[in-house]
Amino acid sequence: MNEEENKSLETVVPSESESEKKKGMSSFFASIKTKFVKKDNAPSDELPRDKREPLIRIAKRNNVTWKTKLIAGLSCVGTAILVSILFLWAISGANPFSIIGAIFQGTFGNSIKLWAAIKEIVILLAVALALLPAYKMRFWNVGGQGQILIGALLTAICMQYLGDKMPSALVIIFSIIFAAVGGALWAYIPAIFKAKWNTNETLFTLMLNYIAVLLVTFFTDRWKGQKSSMGTINSSTKSGWLPTLKLGSAIDGKVLIPLILVILLTVFMYFYLRKTKHGYEIEVVGDSVSTARYTGIPVPHVIRRTLAMSGCICGLVGFFYVAGFDHTLSATTSGGYGFSAVIICWLSNFNPFVMIGYSSLLIFLEQGGRNLSNTMYYQYSGLNEYSTQLAVFLIIIAIMLTSFFIRYRLVFAKDNKVTVKKAEQ
Amino acid sequence: MGNRIRLHHISKRFGEVLANNDVNLTILPGEILSLLGENGSGKTTLMNMLSGIYFPDAGRITINHEIVRISSPADAFAHGIGMVHQHFKLVDTFTAAENIILGLREGFFINKKSVNEKITAIAARYGFHIDPNKKVYDMSVSEKQTVEIVKLLYRGVDTLILDEPTAVLTPQEIDHLFNVLRAMRKDGKTIVIITHKLNEVLSLSDRVAVLRKGELVNLFDTKDATEELLTDAMVGEHVVLHIDRAEPSKRKQRIIVSHLTTYNEEHVKTLDDVSFDCYTGEMVGIAGIGGSGQKALLEAISGLQKCEPGSSIMFSNGDLMEELVGKSPKEIKDLGVRLAFVPEDRLGMGLVGNFGMMGNMLLRSYENGKGPILHTKEPTQTAKEVKEGLSVLTPSIDTPVRTLSGGNVQKVLLGREIATSPRLLLTAYATRGLDINTSYLIYNILNEQKKNEAAILYVGEDLDVLLALTDRIVVLCDGKVSGIVDSRTTDKKTVGQLMAKFEKQEEQAHE
Numbered sequence: 022m023n024e025e026e027n028k029s030l031e032t033v034v035p036s037e038s039e040s041e042k043k044k045g046m047s048s049f050f051a052s053i054k055t056k057f058v059k060k061d062n063a064p065s066d067e068l069p070r071d072k073r074e075p076l077i078r079i080a081k082r083n084n085v086t087w088k089t090k091l092i093a094g095l096s097c098v099g100t101a102i103l104v105s106i107l108f109l110w111a112i113s114g115a116n117p118f119s120i121i122g123a124i125f126q127g128t129f130g131n132s133i134k135l136w137a138a139i140k141e142i143v144i145l146l147a148v149a150l151a152l153l154p155a156y157k158m159r160f161w162n163v164g165g166q167g168q169i170l171i172g173a174l175l176t177a178i179c180m181q182y183l184g185d186k187m188p189s190a191l192v193i194i195f196s197i198i199f200a201a202v203g204g205a206l207w208a209y210i211p212a213i214f215k216a217k218w219n220t221n222e223t224l225f226t227l228m229l230n231y232i233a234v235l236l237v238t239f240f241t242d243r244w245k246g247q248k249s250s251m252g253t254i255n256s257s258t259k260s261g262w263l264p265t266l267k268l269g270s271a272i273d274g275k276v277l278i279p280l281i282l283v284i285l286l287t288v289f290m291y292f293y294l295r296k297t298k299h300g301y302e303i304e305v306v307g308d309s310v311s312t313a314r315y316t317g318i319p320v321p322h323v324i325r326r327t328l329a330m331s332g333c334i335c336g337l338v339g340f341f342y343v344a345g346f347d348h349t350l351s352a353t354t355s356g357g358y359g360f361s362a363v364i365i366c367w368l369s370n371f372n373p374f375v376m377i378g379y380s381s382l383l384i385f386l387e388q389g390g391r392n393l394s395n396t397m398y399y400q401y402s403g404l405n406e407y408s409t410q411l412a413v414f415l416i417i418i419a420i421m422l423t424s425f426f427i428r429y430r431l432v433f434a435k436d437n438k439v440t441v442k443k444a445e446q
Numbered sequence: 447m448g449n450r451i452r453l454h455h456i457s458k459r460f461g462e463v464l465a466n467n468d469v470n471l472t473i474l475p476g477e478i479l480s481l482l483g484e485n486g487s488g489k490t491t492l493m494n495m496l497s498g499i500y501f502p503d504a505g506r507i508t509i510n511h512e513i514v515r516i517s518s519p520a521d522a523f524a525h526g527i528g529m530v531h532q533h534f535k536l537v538d539t540f541t542a543a544e545n546i547i548l549g550l551r552e553g554f555f556i557n558k559k560s561v562n563e564k565i566t567a568i569a570a571r572y573g574f575h576i577d578p579n580k581k582v583y584d585m586s587v588s589e590k591q592t593v594e595i596v597k598l599l600y601r602g603v604d605t606l607i608l609d610e611p612t613a614v615l616t617p618q619e620i621d622h623l624f625n626v627l628r629a630m631r632k633d634g635k636t637i638v639i640i641t642h643k644l645n646e647v648l649s650l651s652d653r654v655a656v657l658r659k660g661e662l663v664n665l666f667d668t669k670d671a672t673e674e675l676l677t678d679a680m681v682g683e684h685v686v687l688h689i690d691r692a693e694p695s696k697r698k699q700r701i702i703v704s705h706l707t708t709y710n711e712e713h714v715k716t717l718d719d720v721s722f723d724c725y726t727g728e729m730v731g732i733a734g735i736g737g738s739g740q741k742a743l744l745e746a747i748s749g750l751q752k753c754e755p756g757s758s759i760m761f762s763n764g765d766l767m768e769e770l771v772g773k774s775p776k777e778i779k780d781l782g783v784r785l786a787f788v789p790e791d792r793l794g795m796g797l798v799g800n801f802g803m804m805g806n807m808l809l810r811s812y813e814n815g816k817g818p819i820l821h822t823k824e825p826t827q828t829a830k831e832v833k834e835g836l837s838v839l840t841p842s843i844d845t846p847v848r849t850l851s852g853g854n855v856q857k858v859l860l861g862r863e864i865a866t867s868p869r870l871l872l873t874a875y876a877t878r879g880l881d882i883n884t885s886y887l888i889y890n891i892l893n894e895q896k897k898n899e900a901a902i903l904y905v906g907e908d909l910d911v912l913l914a915l916t917d918r919i920v921v922l923c924d925g926k927v928s929g930i931v932d933s934r935t936t937d938k939k940t941v942g943q944l945m946a947k948f949e950k951q952e953e954q955a956h957e
Contacts, residue, residue: 081461297818301808304798311795314750315787316809317776 080432093426101419105412109393113403120393120404127392128385136273138388140346143276143283144338146380148355149362150283150290150373151334154327155208156366157294159307160215164226165359167233168207168332170352172200172339174237177350180254180261180343181244192261196344197337204336205329207233212328216321230359234352241350253348263345279341286334290373303327335359368420382420386413449509449526449636450475451496451605456505458491465491467660468505473605478627478637480647480668483657484680484881485852489640490532492657493607497529498522528598529607534590536582542589543578546597568599572629573622587735588619595626605636612646614736617909617942624650642680644673645910658682681882689889689914692896695727700901701747701761701870706771707754708742716742718925724870729892729902731916731933733909734945739925740905741790744872747903748787749775761785761870786868788860790875790905792852796859799848803829803840806847807862832861836887853884860888864895871895874905889915909938924948 082089110117128138148165155162179196211225245251255261266274294300302323306313313320342354361383369375390409397404451473458466466488473479481489494500496507498519507514509525516522522529536545543561562578569576574592582590591611598606608627612620627637627650641647647654647668654671656664656679664679678684706720717739724730732740745751747759749770759770763783770778778785789795797806807825815821829843836857840850847858856876863871873892877885892902892915906912912919913933921929921944928947931940 296820298812298820299818301805301812301820304800305809308798308800309794311791312798312809315748315775315789315795317774317779319774319776 077431077433079429082428082430085427090427094423097419097423097426098416101416105415108415109404109408109412112408113397113401115397115401115404119397123393123396124386124389126396127389130392132271133273134388134392136276138384139280140273140276141384141388142377142380143279144342144356145358145361145365145384146376147279147283147286147338147341148335148358149365149369149376149380150286151331151338152362152366153290153331153371153373153376154294154300154303155331156363157307157371158303158324158327160212160324160328161223162208162211162226162328162331163223163360163363164208164211164229164332165335165362166355166357167226167230167359168204168335169339169342169355169359170230170233170237171207172204172336173343173350173354174233174240174339175199175203175336176261176340176343177254178240184255184258184260189258189260189262193263193344196261196340200336200340201333202336204339205333208328208332208335209325212325216324237350237352237354241352251349251351254343254350256348261344262348263341275345279345287373287377294371294373299323299326364417364421368424370424379420383417386416389413449605450511451527451636452508452511453492453496454506454508456492456495456502456507458488458495458500458503464660466495466502469657469660469662471655471662471665473636473638474653475636476631476634477652478631478639478650480651480654481638481640481657482642482644482647482654482676482680484642485879486881487657487680488660489657490609491660493529493609493638493640496522497527497607499529523601523603526602526604527607528601528603528605530591530594530598530609530611532609532613534594536590536593538583539581541579541581542576542585542593542596545582545593546578546600548597550601564600565596568596571633572599572626574626587614588616588623591615591623604634605638606630607638607640609640610642611639612641612643613907616735616945617938618946620646643908644676647671647676648673656680677882689886689911690893691915691917692727692893694725694729694896694917695899697726697899699723699762700726700728701759703743703747704758704760706743706746706757706759708739708746708751708757709754710742716925717746720922720925720927722920722927722930724901724903726869726899726901727896728918729896729904729916731912731919732903732905732922733912733919733941734922736907738922738945740874740922742925743922744787744789744874744903744905746771747870747872748785749773749778763869784866784869786863786866786871788856788863788871788873788876790878792855792859793848797847797855800846802842802844802846803833803838803858804843806858807832807865810862810866828862828865832858832865836861836891853880856880856884856888860891864891867898868895868900871900871902872905873902875907876904877911878907885911909941912941913938921945921947 106117106120109115109120126134128134148169151168152162152165176196176199179192179199183192183195207229208226211220211222211229214220214225215222241251263275263278266272266277268274268277292300294303302313302318305316305318306320306323310320313323339355343350347354365376365379365383368379387410390413391406394404394406394409398406453469453471456466456469456471457464469488469492471492481493483489491500495502496516498516498521501517507516514521514525516525516527519529537548540548543558543565546565547556547561565576565578568574569592574596576589576592576596580589582593585593595606595608611623615623624646627639631637639646639651648671651668654664654666654668654676655662656666656676658680659682663682666675666679700723702723704721706717707715708717710716720739720743722730732743734740742751746753746757747770753759753771757771761768761770761783763781768781768783770783773781787796793799798809801808804822804826807828808820808822811825811828812820814824826843832838833840833843838850838854838857838861840847840854847855850858860873860876871892876892877888880888889911892904895902904912904916906915913936916933919931919933919936919941920927921931921941923945926948929941929944931944
């Protein structure tokens with residue numbers, strides 16, 4: 022074996038004279054031997070790996086084909102689902118197949134569950150679409166929650182104070198206007214500061230969330246008075262409530278209109294960002310503010326305009342929450358979707374149509390997890406709300422890793438060993 | 447005596463790019479070796495592997511026939527190898543001495559006095575000028591470079607690698623640096639200098655290694671080399687380098703800058719009472735050490751920089767004279783002033799890296815056409831014309847321009863700007879980082895624009911090019927105009943002296 026390797030080495034250096042080569046070879050291998058090959062005396066033609074060279078390093082993939090994407094995606098998500106189910110199985114002892122069954126039942130169990138899931142998807146997708154133009158502009162609006170709450174609060178105020186003074190339709194119109202303007206304002210304020218003084222929009226929008234939460238609690242606390250909770254607004258007159266379509270038991274009349282609207286919004290966002298002058302400006306500002314200024318794009322104006330739109334849609338989501346779905350208000354009304362939407366935006370790489378898929382997946386997992394803990398908790402105490410949520414988030418993190426492994430690959434140091442093919446002169 | 451360093455079959459790959467391919471090179475003790483090659487030929491990568499920044503994918507390094515492993519700069523220092531990078535790695539708020547001893551483990555406390563003495567001794571030995579107690583932020587580029595070199599010598603380095611050391615220096619500073627390097631060679635130090643300037647190679651080095659596309663293509667003894675031989679080796683084919691300078695028509699003044707004064711965001715004066723003019727069909731060069739106010743000048747003219755009261759930039763637009771000071775880029779555009787600007791930061795300011803050629807052509811015209819929808823027909827046409835006319839190498843006009851090579855990026859930018867048939871063309875370092883052929887292509891394009899009666903302001907750093915290309919040169923020094931000279935009659939030395947005029951006066955005032 023050793024002899025063979027030496028031979029193969031000799032054959033690749035025909036250019037040098039015989040004596041020089043042998044001398045060079047022997048001294049070279051001697052130096053390797055003394056330095057690196059201590060215990061096993063095989064003179065390898067590979068230099069040992071440097072200890073300080075990292076064992077694994079990350080390299081960018083050159084050509085990403087859909088095959089790589091599919092393999093990376095399936096292997097990441099597949100592993101995560103497997104790990105999640107194994108995890109749930111390990112802590113509860115429940116049959117893995119019934120776990121999977123319960124997860125699917127969460128969304129597809131019956132039409133009520135399906136429409137509940139669709140409702141959640143619609144809301145999540147709407148918020149994600151609202152944040153999209155801001156993110157495309159590299160404006161880190163994490164204030165979706167606050168903007169939704171302000172819209173919800175203003176709707177509740179309209180219903181509460183105007184409900185018995187005017188017809189329901191007028192209340193609804195007022196609610197829409199107030200919710201849209203309020204939400205827009207809640208995003209416009211940080212945009213002004215960003216445009217004028219370049220303040221940090223992440224902190225600013227985050228702080229406005231807290232203010233919105235406190236404003237909502239202040240009002241709900243006043244409205245509820247001595248009661249333990251606020252209850253339904255205008256429960257008897259239903260003034261300001263969005264009318265529910267009666268479409269039979271298979272379709273939820275509350276959800277249908279928002280569903281249609283959000284589909285329209287998806288298409289609109291796609292065209293707005295790709296085909297319009299506004300969308301072009303947003304993309305240039307997001308890529309480089311210097312380039313935008315150089316071209317003559319009024320950067321502060323674009324920031325303010327885009328954020329007003331972003332906030333306006335969030336405010337309208339708040340309106341639908343109160344006037345369409347809940348008919349009540351609480352600080353948890355927005356359900357944390359202001360933050361989940363951020364994940365959706367990034368995962369889908371800012372493509373509105375891809376967002377539909379990711380929103381659906383996220384809600385499917387959440388509903389499935391909830392159903393799992395609801396139906397199987399009595400049998401297996403390990404399957405509570407928290408362990409199922411934990412499993413859901415494992416899967417979401419795996420999805421995020423997928424996008425990483427699509428772009429990069431791991432290189433193990435052993436592929437990287439230095440092969441000495443020619444002897445030293 | 448120093449060490450004999452050999453690189454054996456060194457290869458390094460970054461993604462698709464093979465930065466170095468099977469390079470064999472010996473560095474002899476006590477020599478000055480030039481590493482010559484165009485941008486992207488792998489000079490810096492190769493030396494980075496010697497100084498421990500990168501680790502080779504294949505091949506090995508021997509010093510005096512012993513195999514060594516250099517996987518960090520500390521390893522390199524241990525073998526007496528040190529590198530001065532093109533972008534200095536100094537802590538701004540530290541003094542020279544603090545930077546020099548940074549990272550050395552010589553006990554917990556710092557003996558400032560002995561450090562300073564050692565630094566002064568090193569400086570005296572080779573003829574450096576260095577003040578150990580001066581803060582880095584107060585230093586000129588040349589002083590910072592001195593600190594970097596002394597830092598290496600302080601660590602006992604005997605093989606110094608200098609990456610493009612002359613790119614930011616004035617001719618006088620370059621002369622001084624070369625004298626220092628010769629003194630170091632006399633003292634037995636080995637020096638590797640990475641450069642793409644032929645005259646420096648010929649005047650300084652003992653041997654020249656020429657790299658092309660990551661491979662070592664030629665190794666000359668400097669005494670056998672000529673500029674022509676070296677150029678051909680660098681480019682890989684015989685090239686005729688000739689700038690065909692068009693005579694200016696000098697019919698009328700296109701732009702008159704007077705008393706222009708600007709401050710930057712830190713309220714430091716960047717331009718101080720700058721006045722000059724430029725005629726139609728004339729190319730005015732702007733010379734100066736980097737950061738002498740070139741950026742502020744071009745940005746002021748294009749409306750990106752706020753100007754102080756009293757400043758005036760008059761632009762002759764047909765029969766009208768328009769004042770550009772106080773107007774935004776959009777207002778200037780709306781006035782019908784056809785002004786084109788090729789900024790220094792091509793991808794960060796001139797282009798959108800994620801857009802293709804079409805998207806980038808849109809930057810100048812996206813507002814055209816009615817309604818809120820983008821009209822892409824005309825820019826698609828322009829993109830095709832630019833791709834064709836300047837032979838831009840790109841898979842399609844929708845391929846993101848950030849994936850293109852530096853030369854092609856510049857062609858896209860320049861192509862878009864001249865597509866507007868500008869009356870005034872501002873260019874900043876138009877050929878920085880480009881290969882020789884592309885550079886000459888760009889000089890020719892600029893000359894074509896001169897013939898089209900455009901006035902051109904050409905901010906450059908290579909004095910040879912400035913002298914051969916432009917009609918007049920405005921020399922900036924510390925934000926002030928230190929002289930306006932005729933390119934046809936002046937010489938490098940004069941311009942070099944003007945570039946450092948006010949610094950000299952300050953020094954004299956101090957003494």
